[in-house]
Amino acid sequence: MIRTMPLTKNLTLDQINHLIDTGHVFVAPLGMNRTAYIVINHKPFMVVVTDVSINGIQLSGSWYNWDELEKMGGVFESEFEALKAVAGGA
Known part of the structure; x- marks a missing residue:
């Protein structure tokens, strides 16, 4: 059985290029089990x-799609980034 696993430095460049070419590599904007900040009102x-996921993110158990989050004000890695966005600096 093939399992989901993180990319490591043990993969060769050819293996990484193959994963990219076959659509198996995505860049996640936030790490799992980490805190983040969403802007609501x-x-x-x-x-x-x-x-x-590709279409959205689950935050504290609730699913949001990326467009919905953008309309709400965004999702950020730090409280400072969220406050900056609220103040109009983002």
Whole structure:
């Protein structure tokens, strides 16, 4: 059985290129089981990233699609980034 596993330095460049060419590599904007901040009604709220997919992200158990989050104000790695976005600096 093939399992999901993180990329490591043990993979060769050819293996990585093959994964990219076959659509197996994606860049996740946030790490799993890490805190993040979402902006709701111009206020940042701390959440935990519980899952990430191509179409959306699960934050503290609730799924959001990327467009929905962008309309709400965004999702950020730090509270400072969220506050900066609320203040209009992002």
